[in-house]
Amino acid sequence: MARKLNRNLTAAQKTSYMCFFTYGVVILIYLMMQGLISSGSITSSLKGMLIPICAYIVMAVSLNLTVGILGELSLGHAGFMSVGAFTGVTAAVALQDVVSSNALRLLIGLVVGAIFAAFAGFLIGIPVLRLKGDYLAIVTLAFGEIIKSIFNNLYVGVDDKGLHMSMLSDKTQLREGGKLIIGGPMGIGGIQKISTFTAGFLLVMVTLVVVFNLVNSRAGRAIMAIRDNRIAAESVGLNVTKYKMTAFVTSAALAGAAGALFAMNYSTIVANKFDFNTSILILVFVVLGGLGNMLGSIVAATALTILPEALRQFADYRMLVYAIVLILVMLFTNNPKLKQVFNQFRTHNMRGKEAE
Amino acid sequence: MTFLNFLISGISLGSIYAIIALGYTMVYGIAKMLNFAHGDVIMVGAYVCFFAVARYDLPPALGVLLAMFVCTMLGIVIERLAYKPLRQAPSLAVLITAIGVSYLLQNGAQLLWTSSPKVFPNFFKVADQTGVKLFDGQLNISYVTMVTIAACVIIMLALTWFTGKTKMGKAMRACSEDKGAAQLMGINVNATISMTFAIGSGLAAIAGVLLCSAYPTLVPTTGSMPGIKAFTAAVFGGIGSIPGALLGGLLLGVIEIFAKAYISTQLSDAVVFGVLIIVLLVKPAGLLGKQVREKV
Numbered sequence: 001m002a003r004k005l006n007r008n009l010t011a012a013q014k015t016s017y018m019c020f021f022t023y024g025v026v027i028l029i030y031l032m033m034q035g036l037i038s039s040g041s042i043t044s045s046l047k048g049m050l051i052p053i054c055a056y057i058v059m060a061v062s063l064n065l066t067v068g069i070l071g072e073l074s075l076g077h078a079g080f081m082s083v084g085a086f087t088g089v090t091a092a093v094a095l096q097d098v099v100s101s102n103a104l105r106l107l108i109g110l111v112v113g114a115i116f117a118a119f120a121g122f123l124i125g126i127p128v129l130r131l132k133g134d135y136l137a138i139v140t141l142a143f144g145e146i147i148k149s150i151f152n153n154l155y156v157g158v159d160d161k162g163l164h165m166s167m168l169s170d171k172t173q174l175r176e177g178g179k180l181i182i183g184g185p186m187g188i189g190g191i192q193k194i195s196t197f198t199a200g201f202l203l204v205m206v207t208l209v210v211v212f213n214l215v216n217s218r219a220g221r222a223i224m225a226i227r228d229n230r231i232a233a234e235s236v237g238l239n240v241t242k243y244k245m246t247a248f249v250t251s252a253a254l255a256g257a258a259g260a261l262f263a264m265n266y267s268t269i270v271a272n273k274f275d276f277n278t279s280i281l282i283l284v285f286v287v288l289g290g291l292g293n294m295l296g297s298i299v300a301a302t303a304l305t306i307l308p309e310a311l312r313q314f315a316d317y318r319m320l321v322y323a324i325v326l327i328l329v330m331l332f333t334n335n336p337k338l339k340q341v342f343n344q345f346r347t348h349n350m351r352g353k354e355a356e
Numbered sequence: 357m358t359f360l361n362f363l364i365s366g367i368s369l370g371s372i373y374a375i376i377a378l379g380y381t382m383v384y385g386i387a388k389m390l391n392f393a394h395g396d397v398i399m400v401g402a403y404v405c406f407f408a409v410a411r412y413d414l415p416p417a418l419g420v421l422l423a424m425f426v427c428t429m430l431g432i433v434i435e436r437l438a439y440k441p442l443r444q445a446p447s448l449a450v451l452i453t454a455i456g457v458s459y460l461l462q463n464g465a466q467l468l469w470t471s472s473p474k475v476f477p478n479f480f481k482v483a484d485q486t487g488v489k490l491f492d493g494q495l496n497i498s499y500v501t502m503v504t505i506a507a508c509v510i511i512m513l514a515l516t517w518f519t520g521k522t523k524m525g526k527a528m529r530a531c532s533e534d535k536g537a538a539q540l541m542g543i544n545v546n547a548t549i550s551m552t553f554a555i556g557s558g559l560a561a562i563a564g565v566l567l568c569s570a571y572p573t574l575v576p577t578t579g580s581m582p583g584i585k586a587f588t589a590a591v592f593g594g595i596g597s598i599p600g601a602l603l604g605g606l607l608l609g610v611i612e613i614f615a616k617a618y619i620s621t622q623l624s625d626a627v628v629f630g631v632l633i634i635v636l637l638v639k640p641a642g643l644l645g646k647q648v649r650e651k652v
Contacts, residue, residue, distance in 0.1 A: 067448075073448065127633060130637065130640070131636060134390065134591070135640060135641070135642075138587070138588060138632070138636075139636055141584070141588075142632050143633070145584075145625055145626070146626045149625050149626040150623075150626060153622045168620055168623070185622075276584060280455055283455075284452055284455065287449065287451075288452070291448070316466075317467070319459060319463040320464060320467065322459065323463060326452065326456035327456035327457065327460065330442070330449050330452050330453040330456065331453070333449070334442050334449045336444060
């Protein structure tokens with residue numbers, strides 16, 4: 001009887017089960033990790049990776065919104081991370097004397113990072129979303145590189161008169177007691193490490209809530225309709241630009257918050273950290289986890305961040321092994337023969353259930 | 357005169373980009389995939405030539421031929437092992453595999469040849485002079501520049517002839533238009549795709565040698581940035597089009613050198629990519645690309 005009910009679930013119910021399953025998994029892992037930390041049975045290298053893993057999970061889930069749900073390949077996601085990191089850290093450093101609570105300053109940093117990244121996403125979205133396919137991909141790549149070179153040449157300082165900015169060389173002319181925050185290619189140095197694992201966990205949860213609610217809303221269904229067939233979606237009266245922009249800006253804002261979280265876990269951060277390779281790294285998480293599958297992104301981001309560390313014993317060979325694993329996984333998951341076997345297995349199972 | 361100097365070095369850099377972009381554009385045209393590992397094939401070519409000439413004292417010409425041979429083989433092997441099984445797979449899966457191959461080549465090179473930079477020798481000397489000086493030394497043209505531009509022109513003419521006149525070239529064009537129909541006409545599609553990879557990778561070896569002759573530091577990541585730039589150039593000119601790769605490469609090189617000279621060295625990349633975005637907004641399929649109209 002229960003099984004029969006289970007089979008008659010509507011698609012909407014299935015997706016909502018999937019969301020709650022994902023929330024449950026994330027909360028469970030968080031509690032497990034907290035337990036391990038308090039009992040002291042966690043290695044220091046894994047402990048140091050917890051916050052980057054949270055940031056990468058948020059990056060992967062937000063990129064999955066663009067690539068999996070909106071269906072546009074973005075090769076410049078690290079650019080938004082960079083915007084969030086630099087603006088968020090600047091806000092946190094500038095408010096160091098005003099706001100004394102670390103948690104509140106972190107929150108302000110994350111929000112500022114998200115707002116600026118959303119704004120960058122909006123500006124970039126205007127030209128980008130007019131293009132299609134590989135051309136769109138190359139333009140997002142170009143924007144990622146432009147953002148990198150802007151932050152590599154940006155100087156921002158703070159003194160009692162407020163923030164000062166200049167490009168190319170340090171012309172901020174700070175007054176006595178002033179402090180240079182962003183130092184061009186030197187990036188930001190002397191950041192207070194105020195990111196915490198709990199904050200990372202909360203950010204992951206907020207991201208999941210935002211993404212799942214967007215995907216399961218009217219707007220989300222519209223976005224997926226545009227992905228599946230733009231012309232059909234347009235002909236039933238959907239505003240394609242508006243919905244594409246919604247997805248793109250949401251994705252950028254979440255990436256910005258992730259960037260701020262990531263940056264405030266290190267004492268220095270440079271613009272070159274957020275380059276093309278980082279964008280690709282996150283794209284790898286999304287594709288390996290499965291397009292449109294948020295839990296997959298979470299698992300892939302976690303596993304692939306831990307993998308190079310776990311391969312430490314291979315020392316020099318670890319990146320080589322990483323590359324080979326990547327290729328083999330792609331070859332196996334896309335092998336037509338294996339797929340056939342899986343499909344047979346699946347139909348067999350279903351038939352078995354029906355016979356019961 | 358300085359303007360002319362900049363223009364010439366821009367054209368020279370652009371020629372290198374154009375040769376690399378040809379590899380991208382041909383592979384894209386026929387296999388509809390972005391071969392991210394192409395930039396690293398350039399690096400392998402440069403290393404092979406470096407070791408052949410600097411370690412084993414082979415004559416430079418033989419070194420270049422050896423590099424071309426190794427890269428051609430490498431291209432065929434990569435295609436056979438990594439890309440061919442994914443012919444029916446979604447394009448993102450192929451893209452990630454290409455990225456995997458790129459990591460593999462970079463890290464393999466790091467293991468084999470370490471990450472310490474090698475100084476690439478300059479082959480192009482006549483009587484210990486690296487170039488000619490014109491107008492009382494105001495205009496410098498190095499031999500590397502001349503060879504690069506000449507190589508680019510020769511390659512371009514040869515490829516135009518090859519794709520237009522030979523049987524294999526016609527097969528390539530047929531495959532890029534419609535693989536199924538080409539197969540029905542008795543064209544061996546797999547062999548044609550392998551051939552495309554072979555040609556693209558062979559050209560990458562030449563590009564690698566020319567690139568490292570002009571900018572002589574050789575490290576395992578040498579190929580990645582020129583690879584991205586050349587890919588941009590291919591899109592700039594209209595991906596899939598051979599004259600487009602030439603035009604895109606040349607323009608990109610000239611813009612980069614001018615931006616370095618007249619705007620700012622640090623911001624040159626931003627200027628290059630900014631121009632690309634503006635061009636794509638006006639012409640969404642690149643300069644010489646064909647706009648494919650969607651049929652409903």
